[in-house]
Amino acid sequence: MSGPVNRDITWLLGPDGPLAAWPDYELRPGQLSMAQEVTKALQEHSTTVIEAGTGIGKTLAYLLPALLSSKKTMVSTGLKNLQDQIFYKDLDFIRKYFGHDFHVALIKGRENYLCLRKFRYHSRNINLLTEQKHPKAYEAFDGWFKETIDGDLSTLPLAARGLFGPSELTSPSVACHGQKCQYQEDCFLTALRRRAQAADIILVNHHLFISYLAIHGTTDNLGQYLPSCDALIFDEAHLLESIATDHFGYYLRPGELKTLSETMANVFEKYPELRDHSDKIQSLNLIDERLTEMFNGSDQESELYPVNCPDNDELQDLLYSLSKLAAGLRQLLSVLKEDNVNEEVEILKSQLEDLQASAQALAMA
Numbered sequence: 001m002s003g004p005v006n007r008d009i010t011w012l013l014g015p016d017g018p019l020a021a022w023p024d025y026e027l028r029p030g031q032l033s034m035a036q037e038v039t040k041a042l043q044e045h046s047t048t049v050i051e052a053g054t055g056i057g058k059t060l061a062y063l064l065p066a067l068l069s070s071k072k073t074m075v076s077t078g079l080k081n082l083q084d085q086i087f088y089k090d091l092d093f094i095r096k097y098f099g100h101d102f103h104v105a106l107i108k109g110r111e112n113y114l115c116l117r118k119f120r121y122h123s124r125n126i127n128l129l130t131e132q133k134h135p136k137a138y139e140a141f142d143g144w145f146k147e148t149i150d151g152d153l154s155t156l157p158l159a160a161r162g163l164f165g166p167s168e169l170t171s172p173s174v175a176c177h178g179q180k181c182q183y184q185e186d187c188f189l190t191a192l193r194r195r196a197q198a199a200d201i202i203l204v205n206h207h208l209f210i211s212y213l214a215i216h217g218t219t220d221n222l223g224q225y226l227p228s229c230d231a232l233i234f235d236e237a238h239l240l241e242s243i244a245t246d247h248f249g250y251y252l253r254p255g256e257l258k259t260l261s262e263t264m265a266n267v268f269e270k271y272p273e274l275r276d277h278s279d280k281i282q283s284l285n286l287i288d289e290r291l292t293e294m295f296n297g298s299d300q301e302s303e304l305y306p307v308n309c310p311d312n313d314e315l316q317d318l319l320y321s322l323s324k325l326a327a328g329l330r331q332l333l334s335v336l337k338e339d340n341v342n343e344e345v346e347i348l349k350s351q352l353e354d355l356q357a358s359a360q361a362l363a364m365a
Helices: 029-044 058-069 080-098 116-123 128-133 135-147 188-198 206-216 237-248 256-270 272-294 312-334 343-363
Strands: 073-077 104-106 201-205 231-234
Touching (some): 058 073, 058 201, 073 080, 080 104
Parallel strands (some): 073 201
């Protein structure tokens, strides 16, 4: 950054700094103290944990030191609305009062961005009848599509949100065509990845960060559009524990197997070469029924292997059988001809892979 932001943090947040021009300025000792601690941690390449109460002004207290440090900094928030607040409000405030020579990338999960391939495919179904029947929705979507820079569906006008279903506009990672996609050069996620590589500040949320960390195992390579960074700041860090547990833990949710078996049945019906293996879907249903009985259909967390419980051996055998069954089902889907496989199959294969890993891990717990 250039200009007055090159001064030290004490001056920047003090009564003689740029904030003095702000009509609502008031000296906040807690904010200054926090900013000094963040500055020290960045300079010393150390870790610091700070608890700041409401009204401290914590966002400025960590954003300004990060920008002053010239380190590529990733800021992770607990909720997406705080991401938006920082991007659209707080950083604009910094540009206005402290300088403007920095770049920011706002990154959410891929389910938040328009997939051009899916959109082009499904937009063929928006015929003249649809355009005449829902003219306001059609006009609103068309206007947004022509103006959007990042394809962020949260900015889609309310009037246009019923025109397409969510699955018609976004593409999960297992269904993304990547470099093979004909829209690769115009892809919003590809452009986002470029912006992230060049950004000084990268704004993510805990769910996105932890999910990529769970996949790649290191902050040096978070893959796709999350680049490596020099510094990492967690805002609302108290939410990290439960989010990390969800992503790094293994679990079976109530109803998960039933939903999976229903999806499997639909897929098996579509592919003649799979119809002779419907007994495997029945096996999945039987395991689901027995697990439901063992845990009384509860949707609460339960102790997996209670001490001296006579059902422990049976539960372990069921989980091993489930893992083996999931692997077998995935193998069946893998032999389908690639040019005959749709997105539903790719998603199902990914779900079966996760089920196999979870059942195996829980059986060995």
